[in-house]
Amino acid sequence: xxxxxxxxxxxxxxxxxxxxxxxxxxxxxxxxxxxxxxxxxxxxxxxxxxxxxxxxxxxxxxxxxxxxxxxxxxxxxxxxxxxxxxxxxxxxxxxxxxxxxxxxxxxxxxxxxxxxxxxxxxxxxxxxxxxxxxxxxxxxxxxxxxxxxxxxxxxxxxxxxxxxxxxxxxxxxxxxxxxxxxxxxxxxxxxxxxxxxxxxxxxxxxxxxxxxxxxxxxxxxxxxxxxxxxxxxxxxxxxxxxxxxxxxxxxxxxxxxxxxxxxxxxxxxxxxxxxxxxxxxxxxxxxxxxxxxxxxxxxxxxxxxxxxxxxxxxxxxxxxxxxxxxxxxxxxxxxxxxxxxxxxxxxxxxxxxxxxxxxxxxxxxxxxxxxxxxxxxxxxxxxxxxxxxxxxxxxxxxxxxxxxxxxxxxxxxxxxxxxxxxxxxxxxxxxxxxxxxxxxxxxxxxxxxxxxxxxxxxxxxxxxxxxxxxxxxxxxxxxxxxxxxxxxx
RNA sequence: CGGGGUGUGGCGCAGUCCGGUUAGCGCACCUGCUUUGGGAGCAGGGGGUCGGAGGUUCGAAUCCUCUCACCCCGACCA
Numbered sequence: 001x002x003x004x005x006x007x008x009x010x011x012x013x014x015x016x017x018x019x020x021x022x023x024x025x026x027x028x029x030x031x032x033x034x035x036x037x038x039x040x041x042x043x044x045x046x047x048x049x050x051x052x053x054x055x056x057x058x059x060x061x062x063x064x065x066x067x068x069x070x071x072x073x074x075x076x077x078x079x080x081x082x083x084x085x086x087x088x089x090x091x092x093x094x095x096x097x098x099x100x101x102x103x104x105x106x107x108x109x110x111x112x113x114x115x116x117x118x119x120x121x122x123x124x125x126x127x128x129x130x131x132x133x134x135x136x137x138x139x140x141x142x143x144x145x146x147x148x149x150x151x152x153x154x155x156x157x158x159x160x161x162x163x164x165x166x167x168x169x170x171x172x173x174x175x176x177x178x179x180x181x182x183x184x185x186x187x188x189x190x191x192x193x194x195x196x197x198x199x200x201x202x203x204x205x206x207x208x209x210x211x212x213x214x215x216x217x218x219x220x221x222x223x224x225x226x227x228x229x230x231x232x233x234x235x236x237x238x239x240x241x242x243x244x245x246x247x248x249x250x251x252x253x254x255x256x257x258x259x260x261x262x263x264x265x266x267x268x269x270x271x272x273x274x275x276x277x278x279x280x281x282x283x284x285x286x287x288x289x290x291x292x293x294x295x296x297x298x299x300x301x302x303x304x305x306x307x308x309x310x311x312x313x314x315x316x317x318x319x320x321x322x323x324x325x326x327x328x329x330x331x332x333x334x335x336x337x338x339x340x341x342x343x344x345x346x347x348x349x350x351x352x353x354x355x356x357x358x359x360x361x362x363x364x365x366x367x368x369x370x371x372x373x374x375x376x377x378x379x380x381x382x383x384x385x386x387x388x389x390x391x392x393x394x395x396x397x398x399x400x401x402x403x404x405x406x407x408x409x410x411x412x413x414x415x416x417x418x419x420x421x422x423x424x425x426x427x428x429x430x431x432x433x434x435x436x437x438x439x440x441x442x443x444x445x446x447x448x449x450x451x452x453x454x455x456x457x458x459x460x461x462x463x464x465x466x467x468x469x470x471x472x473x474x475x476x477x478x479x480x481x482x483x484x485x486x487x488x489x
Numbered sequence: 490c491g492g493g494g495u496g497u498g499g500c501g502c503a504g505u506c507c508g509g510u511u512a513g514c515g516c517a518c519c520u521g522c523u524u525u526g527g528g529a530g531c532a533g534g535g536g537g538u539c540g541g542a543g544g545u546u547c548g549a550a551u552c553c554u555c556u557c558a559c560c561c562c563g564a565c566c567a
Contacts, residue, residue: 087565153567156565156566157566341529342524343525344528345529
């Protein structure tokens with residue numbers, strides 16, 4: 001691993017890719033736009049995944065798995081849906097290769113499929129084709145199924161974690177007997193997303209509704225959590241859709257209610273993806289690399305032993321054996337770095353990888369009956385008495401978790417502006433950047449005009465919006481909504 | 490799809506204009522010794538045929554033609 005990363009101030013985009021690759025989170029795959037998630041990055045994703053998996057299971061959801069391949073015809077059943085995804089689908093047209101004298105290996109034209117198959121960009125269609133079979137009565141509802149899967153969207157421009165051709169996510173697909181219930185489910189999930197982001201990833205988010213033009217293709221309403229990254233751009237970090245009866249209609253999914261009357265089923269779908277990893281990186285990272293919130297850090301504590309010779313090495317080992325078991329007992333994820341190499345090198349490397357706490361243990365500490373503790377969010381080191389190490393470590397981890405959230409929230413809040421004129425709006429967007437909270441007249445024309453002018457889009461209509469008395473920042477008309485504008489990833 | 494650029498050990502690059510010993514440097518890697526509290530030092534070592542094909546030439550990383558791949562900007566998408 002070569003030294004350092006490009007400073008954020010010099011080039012934020014390069015900083016980001018430097019961190020991803022140098023912290024060994026991910027690497028580029030051989031096919032353009034694909035990503036290999038390396039063990040350290042995958043461990044991070046798994047912790048995020050497990051945290052959310054636990055939350056939805058507590059709320060009565062179950063996991064299942066649906067196929068990667070979807071009949072091409074399915075996508076066309078919901079008009080808006082096909083419109084939204086048609087341009088980025090990978091299509092399987094043949095099933096065989098054969099060897100060729102000149103070109104080595106070629107597609108066997110004989111193997112052309114009668115009905116081509118698409119690789120899922122999202123699974124609404126397959127899932128609803130199955131729900132048709134599974135739902136007859138109100139007694140079959142609600143159906144609360146989630147799947148952890150990969151999906152493929154053939155993007156033109158990709159970035160590690162933030163937008164890749166193939167990515168990992170969870171997609172929840174629920175079916176309900178009433179519109180009210182579907183809406184409640186949509187909002188419940190939105191709240192779980194908010195909690196995941198804020199309490200686990202320490203990433204503050206605005207929650208709310210997407211505008212008509214930004215909503216999911218096929219949804220009645222799309223709710224989202226929206227976060228601010230270190231360069232003050234917005235990242236859509238999760239979406240929860242109320243699909244109304246759109247997919248029930250498309251796939252003819254009906255049920256008999258308690259009055260023996262046949263009705264269309266109400267649906268929701270919702271997803272978060274490996275994009276969240278990118279969000280964590282850009283919310284907390286600094287010029288030394290990654291900074292991970294303790295709750296999702298693969299290693300919460302890294303231990304760097306320091307010694308000169310075999311004798312020192314053994315005494316450090318013995319000393320650590322008096323400390324580590326009690327930390328592990330507390331459920332703290334610890335890694336000891338006994339590799340050859342200088343301590344200084346290891347300090348930098350684990351800082352790059354964002355480990356929240358580092359313990360340094362050498363002869364001096366043994367002599368003083370202490371351990372040196374360094375936290376990643378501040379450049380502070382202090383010696384802690386051996387007896388109080390468990391207590392100190394767990395309270396520091398809590399403190400780091402809280403501090404990262406507070407720091408990110410302060411950053412976001414101090415970069416969220418209210419403006420009184422469109423000139424001021426344009427000025428902020430083009431110079432210092434950030435979020436702008438303002439009135440919007442609710443028309444697509446205004447939204448598009450602002451986008452063409454400034455590249456900023458409506459990120460979210462906050463759930464707690466206060467549009468009363470506001471004027472549209474662009475048209476000057478009575479505001480229909482209070483919204484947040486920003487340039488987005 | 491339009492504009493620009495780059496292909497030389499694992500990574501980053503020099504050499505290309507103006508053809509000429511054995512293709513070089515930094516990092517990484519391997520071995521040994523000394524080191525180890527903020528990216529250790531020394532010594533030795535392994536690895537490339539210069540994206541690919543064709544051509545010019547006594548001689549090509551270098552010149553010419555074709556071709557492939559990738560990157561950046563834009564368009565598209567979020």
